[in-house]
Amino acid sequence: xxxxNWCGARRILCVRLDNMGDVLMCTPAMRAIRQSAPDVRxxxxxxxxxxxxxxxxxxxxxxxxxxxxxxKSSAPHPPAEDLAMIEALRARDFDAAxxxxxxxxxxxxxxxxxxxxxxxxxxxxCHENPYQxxxxxxxxxxxxxxxxxxxxxxxxxxAAAGFRTDDQRMSFRVAPADAAWVRQWLAASGLGARPWMVxxxxxxxxxxRYPPAHWRQAARELADRRGHALVFTGDxxxxxxxxxxxxxxxxxxxxxxxxxxxxxxxALIEAAPVLVCNNTGPAHLASALGTPVVDxxxxxxxxxxxxxxxxxxxxxxxxxxxCYQSVCxxxxxxxxAKVEPGRVVEAALELARLPARGAL
Numbered sequence: 611x612x613x614x615n616w617c618g619a620r621r622i623l624c625v626r627l628d629n630m631g632d633v634l635m636c637t638p639a640m641r642a643i644r645q646s647a648p649d650v651r652x653x654x655x656x657x658x659x660x661x662x663x664x665x666x667x668x669x670x671x672x673x674x675x676x677x678x679x680x681x682k683s684s685a686p687h688p689p690a691e692d693l694a695m696i697e698a699l700r701a702r703d704f705d706a707a708x709x710x711x712x713x714x715x716x717x718x719x720x721x722x723x724x725x726x727x728x729x730x731x732x733x734x735x736c737h738e739n740p741y742q743x744x745x746x747x748x749x750x751x752x753x754x755x756x757x758x759x760x761x762x763x764x765x766x767x768x769a770a771a772g773f774r775t776d777d778q779r780m781s782f783r784v785a786p787a788d789a790a791w792v793r794q795w796l797a798a799s800g801l802g803a804r805p806w807m808v809x810x811x812x813x814x815x816x817x818x819r820y821p822p823a824h825w826r827q828a829a830r831e832l833a834d835r836r837g838h839a840l841v842f843t844g845d846x847x848x849x850x851x852x853x854x855x856x857x858x859x860x861x862x863x864x865x866x867x868x869x870x871x872x873x874x875x876x877a878l879i880e881a882a883p884v885l886v887c888n889n890t891g892p893a894h895l896a897s898a899l900g901t902p903v904v905d906x907x908x909x910x911x912x913x914x915x916x917x918x919x920x921x922x923x924x925x926x927x928x929x930x931x932x933c934y935q936s937v938c939x940x941x942x943x944x945x946x947a948k949v950e951p952g953r954v955v956e957a958a959l960e961l962a963r964l965p966a967r968g969a970l
Contacts, residue, residue, distance in 0.1 A: 615731055615745070616771045619647070619705040623729065624670075625655045625720050626710040627678045629814070630872070631894035631914065632760070633660040633667075634780050636710045639764035640669040642775040643708070653702065655720075657683060662872045663895075666782045674698070680719040692723070699727035706731035708771075710764050712913070713752035714934060718743055733771055735763070746771060760913045779918050782898035788877035796881065799839075799864055806839035807832070807958060808879060810887035811855055812848035815936040818889050820906040820946050820954075825855045827951035828886075832958060833861030841882070842867055843875060843892070884961045886954065888946075889914055897921075902961040904954060909945040910934055920964055922957035924949050 624640055626633050633656055640652055653672040654664050664673035676695055677684040707724040709717040709732065717734035721743040724732050732743065735750040748767040752758065758766070765778065796802065811825045832838045839862040842852040846868030856863045870878065879885055879892060880899040887893050889907045893916060896903040902920040909931035915923050926948035933939060 616706065616773075619731060620649060621651050621653070621702065621704045621706075623653050623655055623699065623702070623704045623707040623724065624710065625707060625724070626660055627655065627657050627676065627681050627720065628683065628712075628715075629657070629659045629891060630663045631891040632710075632712070633663055634782060634891075634894040634898050635760040635914070635917070636764045637667055637669060637781040637898065638761055638775065638778045639708075639710070639768045639773075640667070641777060641781060642765060642768050642773040644669045645775045645777075646773040653704070655699075657681065659683070659891075663782060666784065666873065666876060668781060668783050678719065680716075696723055696726045699724065699729065704729045706733070708768060709734035711735060712760065712911075713750055713757070713763070733767055735767055757913050759915065759917060761917050763913065780894065780898035782876055782895060784877045784880050784899070785873050788873040789880070791874055792877040792881050795878075801839050801841075801864075804837060804839050804862070805883065805962060806841060807884040807886060807962060808841045808843060808882040809855075810843045810885065810890065810892045811851055812844040813888040813890040815908075815910070817910050817933075817935055817938045817943065818908040818946075820888055820949065821943075822851060822854050824947070824949070824951045824954070826857070826859070828954040828958075829855055829863065830859050830861075831951065831955045833859050833863055836955070836959065837861070838958075838962075839864070841865075841878065843870060843878065844868070883966070884958050886958050902964060904957045904961060906946060906949060906954070908943070910936075920961055922961060924953055924957060 626636050651671045654670045655674045661673050661675045664670050707729045709720045711717050717736055721732050731745050733746040735748050737750045740747050748770050813819045833840050842865045844867040849867040852865045852867040876895050879895050879901050884902050885896045886904040893903055893905050897917045897919045903916050905923045907923045907925045909925055925945050928945045
C-alpha cells in the first residue's frame with residue numbers, strides 16, 4: 611500500500627542523468643509508478659544521450675534535458691544554467707521526484723536541486739544519511755555481497771513507496787514510420803534471401819570495446835563461411851571502425867554507421883534475428899525490444915547484462931574485474947581481448963536458431 615504522502619502525487623519527476631541504456635533500465639520502475647497510479651504524469655530529467663530514447667518509452671509523458679555538472683559526461687557550463695534549471699523545475703510544480711542512480715553515484719546533488727525547486731517528496735537510494743535532502747531514504751546496500759541488476763535496483767526504491775508491477779520487462783516502442791523505413795531498407799538490400807544479423811562494434815568507453823581484429827575474424831566466419839549477411843551499425847564517429855572490420859570480407863555486409871537515428875536503430879534491432887554488440891546502449895534496446903543479443907561484456911561492472919531476453923554474455927574472467935574504468939588500467943583489456951572470435955560465432959548462431967519472434 612502506498613505511503614499516504616505518495617498517494618496524492620500526480621506530477622512525478624524521474625531523474626536519470628547518465629546514458630540511454632541507464633534510462634532504459636529504469637523503465638520497469640517507471641511502469642510500476644504508472645500502473646500503480648494510472649493518472650500520474652511522469653517527466654524524465656535526462657542527459658542529451660538519455661533523452662534520445664524518451665520518445666519511445668510509453669511510460670514517459672515529457673522529457674527535460676539537463677547536463678548535470680556532477681555527471682562525468684557533462685561539459686563545464688556557467689552556474690547560471692543550473693540555477694535556471696532549478697527555476698524551470700519549480701515552474702513545473704512537481705509533487706515528487708524519484709532519483710535513479712547506480713551504486714557508485716550519489717543522489718544528493720540531484721536531491722538538493724529538487725529540494726531547491728520546491729519538490730516536496732524526494733526518493734532515492736543513498737549510502738550516507740541525507741537528512742532533509744531526501745524525504746524517503748532507501749539505504750543503499752551496494753556494493754556488498756550481492757550486486758543487483760540495475761533494473762532490480764531501480765524497482766526496489768519505488769516499491770518502498772508502494773509502486774509495483776508484475777511486468778518487469780524493459781520497454782521501448784518502435785514508431786510505425788521507423789518500422790516501415792526498416793522494412794523498405796531490408797527489401798532493397800535483398801536481406802530476405804539469406805539469414806542476417808546486426809553487429810554494433812562501438813561503445814562509448816574504450817574499455818568496453820571488443821578488439822577490431824576479433825570483430826573482423828568473427829564477421830568473416832559468419833559472412834563468408836556461415837552464409838549470414840551482416841548489418842553494421844554505429845554513430846558517424848564509428849564509421850571508420852566499421853569499415854576497418856568489413857575490409858576484406860567477401861560475403862554480404864552492409865554499413866548503416868552514421869545513417870540511423872535512435873528510432874530507426876531501434877526498428878532495425880527489433881527486426882533483427884540477433885544483435886551482436888558490446889556492453890552499450892543497443893544491448894539495452896535489444897532487451898527492451900525482445901531481440902536476442904550476444905553481449906561482449908567487459909568486466910568493468912556486473913549489473914548491466916541483458917535483461918529478460920535470450921542472450922549470451924561473453925567475457926574472459928580476470929582478477930581486476932569490477933574496475934569501473936573507462937580505459938583498461940592495465941592496458942591489456944583481457945576481459946574482452948581473450949574472448950575467442952569462435953565463441954562469438956557460435957553464440958550468434960545458437961541464438962539465430964531460436965524460433966522466430968514474428969515479422970516486423
